[in-house]
Amino acid sequence: MLRDIAAIGAAMVAVGASFGAVAVAAGLPVWATVAMSVLLYAGGAQFMAVGLLAAGSPLAAVLAGLLLNARHLPFGLTVGDSFGPRLWHRLLGAHLMTDETTAFALARPAGPDRRRAFWLAGTLFFVTWNLGTLLGVLAGGAVGDPATLGLDAAFPAGLIAMLMPTMRDRDTRRAAVAGAVLAVLATPVLPAGAPVLLALAGPVLLALRARTGSRGADPADGPRGGADAPPEPAGGRVGGGGPAGGPVGGDTGDGPHGSAGGPAHPRGRVSVPAGAGPERNEGETC
Amino acid sequence: MLIAAILALAAGTFGFRAAGVLLRDRLDLPDWARQALPVAAAALLAALAATAALTEAGRFAGWARPAGVLVGVLLAWRRAPFVLVVAAAAATTALLRLLGVP
Numbered sequence: 128m129l130r131d132i133a134a135i136g137a138a139m140v141a142v143g144a145s146f147g148a149v150a151v152a153a154g155l156p157v158w159a160t161v162a163m164s165v166l167l168y169a170g171g172a173q174f175m176a177v178g179l180l181a182a183g184s185p186l187a188a189v190l191a192g193l194l195l196n197a198r199h200l201p202f203g204l205t206v207g208d209s210f211g212p213r214l215w216h217r218l219l220g221a222h223l224m225t226d227e228t229t230a231f232a233l234a235r236p237a238g239p240d241r242r243r244a245f246w247l248a249g250t251l252f253f254v255t256w257n258l259g260t261l262l263g264v265l266a267g268g269a270v271g272d273p274a275t276l277g278l279d280a281a282f283p284a285g286l287i288a289m290l291m292p293t294m295r296d297r298d299t300r301r302a303a304v305a306g307a308v309l310a311v312l313a314t315p316v317l318p319a320g321a322p323v324l325l326a327l328a329g330p331v332l333l334a335l336r337a338r339t340g341s342r343g344a345d346p347a348d349g350p351r352g353g354a355d356a357p358p359e360p361a362g363g364r365v366g367g368g369g370p371a372g373g374p375v376g377g378d379t380g381d382g383p384h385g386s387a388g389g390p391a392h393p394r395g396r397v398s399v400p401a402g403a404g405p406e407r408n409e410g411e412t413c
Numbered sequence: 414m415l416i417a418a419i420l421a422l423a424a425g426t427f428g429f430r431a432a433g434v435l436l437r438d439r440l441d442l443p444d445w446a447r448q449a450l451p452v453a454a455a456a457l458l459a460a461l462a463a464t465a466a467l468t469e470a471g472r473f474a475g476w477a478r479p480a481g482v483l484v485g486v487l488l489a490w491r492r493a494p495f496v497l498v499v500a501a502a503a504a505t506t507a508l509l510r511l512l513g514v515p
Binding site: 137141142145155156159162163166167168169171172174175176178180185186188189191192193194195196197199200202203204205207208210217218220221222224274275276277278279280281282283284285286287288289290291293294296298299302303304305306307308309310311314315322323324325326327329330331333334337338 | 414415416417418419420421422423425426427429430431432433434435436437443444445452453455456457458459460461462463464465466467468471472474477478479480481482484485486488489490495496498499500501502503504505506507508510511
């Protein structure tokens with residue numbers, strides 16, 4: 128277990144360092160960079176916030192970051208019982224709860240094993256992430272222009288690598304591709320920060336469609352086809368890809384229709400957006 | 414403004430985390446929300462990655478960066494370790510810039 132944690136921890140140092148360097152290069156003060164890694168402690172949102180703050184859109188940074196981090200709520204619903212009995216266990220554990228620690232905890236059976244895994248991973252990841260941030264701040268500052276190191280390419284590449292597991296889910300893949308294309312096309316004509324928010328259009332439509340009933344969820348169904356089904360065939364199709372996909376996956380594997388989307392393969396069991404630790408064994412998390 | 418944004422973001426993020434943990438036994442997210450949240454996050458991240466890879470200040474960023482990102486993406490697609498993905502992307506872009514590619 129320690130070796131897996133160490134492997135991900137090493138990646139944390141590297142990514143944390145790239146965050147520190149990128150943030151400083153984007154013009155963020157050192158104190159703000161460190162404060163983000165300590166207080167916010169969410170890689171994807173930190174990178175996103177740096178981009179939007181540098182672009183002069185603090186409100187967009189907060190809103191987009193919060194939306195990005197809303198996934199932590201179902202994480203908490205899923206692994207929150209593994210932190211310990213006391214209130215401070217739960218509050219401190221909540222802060223240490225990231226995509227990686229959640230995935231790591233879910234790989235262990237509920238009980239003392241999971242609790243130990245969570246705290247070990249949570250502590251080490253927090254330390255390595257912040258250590259990396261400090262190193263990045265120092266190294267990035269010393270180098271002067273991080274572009275000569277290619278760090279501006281490391282950031283999107285890392286993001287995409289983290290997203291890779293989620294792309295096994297068809298709806299997520301479509302929403303991601305559509306959002307990416309839309310955002311790139313809109314970049315020349317919209318103020319910075321806004322194009323990224325356009326990517327929400329797809330998921331919002333998906334959610335509304337799923338919410339209004341199962342009809343829209345499966346194009347193969349006629350208007351009445353899914354009307355009598357339990358309300359969430361749609362949840363069955365995508366639920367396995369959600370943050371709660373580990374524990375819930377068993378009962379959301381297939382909708383009653385065995386929908387057309389190729390339900391046979393386990394899509395993105397560990398499809399947590401920032402959860403691409405190098406050594407993660409996806410099969411274990413369920 | 415900067416400190417307010419960071420504190421708001423940190424507080425809100427902790428709010429999400431703590432709410433999930435504390436309300437664990439009481440709150441039952443409807444499936445449409447459970448389904449939409451990770452999809453929305455993935456779409457946001459993908460949009461961010463794409464714009465960061467291709468654009469700079471509203472315009473095309475030049476070839477060196479997308480080339481490096483492409484190398485990283487191909488490695489990630491081949492399930493290379495995360496560190497290698499990030500390092501190879503950076504190295505490719507750095508090398509191209511060293512050779513004079515914008």
